[in-house]
Amino acid sequence: DAGVTQSPTHLIKTRGQQVTLRCSPKSGHDTVSWYQQALGQGPQFIFQYYEEEERQRGNFPDRFSGHQFPNYSSELNVNALLLGDSALYLCASSLVGGVGFYEQYFGPGTRLTVT
Amino acid sequence: AQSVTQLDSQVPVFEEAPVELRCNYSSSVSVYLFWYVQYPNQGLQLLLKYLSGSTLVKGINGFEAEFNKSQTSFHLRKPSVHISDTAEYFCAVRKTSYDKVIFGPGTSLSVIP
Numbered sequence: 001d002a003g004v005t006q007s008p009t010h011l012i013k014t015r016g017q018q019v020t021l022r023c024s025p026k027s028g029h030d031t032v033s034w035y036q037q038a039l040g041q042g043p044q045f046i047f048q049y050y051e052e053e054e055r056q057r058g059n060f061p062d063r064f065s066g067h068q069f070p071n072y073s074s075e076l077n078v079n080a081l082l083l084g085d086s087a088l089y090l091c092a093s094s095l096v097g098g099v100g101f102y103e104q105y106f107g108p109g110t111r112l113t114v115t
Numbered sequence: 116a117q118s119v120t121q122l123d124s125q126v127p128v129f130e131e132a133p134v135e136l137r138c139n140y141s142s143s144v145s146v147y148l149f150w151y152v153q154y155p156n157q158g159l160q161l162l163l164k165y166l167s168g169s170t171l172v173k174g175i176n177g178f179e180a181e182f183n184k185s186q187t188s189f190h191l192r193k194p195s196v197h198i199s200d201t202a203e204y205f206c207a208v209r210k211t212s213y214d215k216v217i218f219g220p221g222t223s224l225s226v227i228p
Contacts, residue, residue, distance in 0.1 A: 004158075033215060042119075042205050042218035043159070056215055090158055096213040104216060106151075106159040 004093050004107035012113045013081050021076040021110045025093030032074040035090040043090055049074050086114045117142040117208045119219035127225045136191040136222045138206030148189045149207040201226045
């Protein structure tokens with residue numbers, strides 16, 4: 001049973017460019033959340049997708065957008081990249097459409113470097 | 116709104132010694148509590164969680180944590196650490212089973228041979 005997978009592993013972009021990160025949830029999970037982890041800090045919640053819609057959003061600008069596909073996989077898009085967007089981007093999946101508590105499983109992350 | 120405080124940013128400890136990593140949280144409602152570990156250049160792995168019931172929670176790799184509602188704390192302990200425990204440890208809270216996870220700033224545990 002594959003866990004949460006993310007691609008690419010590493011990415012280098014230039015200021016002003018756009019980037020797309022991808023996430024495949026753990027088998028059976030229907031919800032995907034994205035987190036940004038700057039160096040030396042704890043992860044910060046960006047947004048959560050459920051049933052192909054953004055259900056919750058953290059304190060991030062509109063440059064950060066996402067999408068969830070019918071197979072529950074998800075993309076995170078960041079436009080007009082800034083140096084401060086350099087971070088590890090973590091995807092987490094869980095099951096919401098069920099009974100009981102379902103923990104979030106995290107992927108290995110995508111390391112984005114903006115130069 | 117919930118928040119998480121980890122007062123110790125770095126904790127050095129000798130191999131086979133006990134360790135306690137402190138976590139305090141603030142919330143106006145009941146929350147679920149978690150400890151995650153992050154090894155260098157890797158994602159997050161769940162060590163243990165408190166949902167309800169017994170306040171002493173046992174996790175993987177010999178770690179345990181105790182939930183103290185009156186002190187709003189959820190400290191992580193291990194009686195004897197190994198070199199392989201060197202990592203970043205994050206305390207986290209979650210309001211509901213589908214809510215976002217709010218993380219603390221992390222504690223870097225360094226085990227000294």
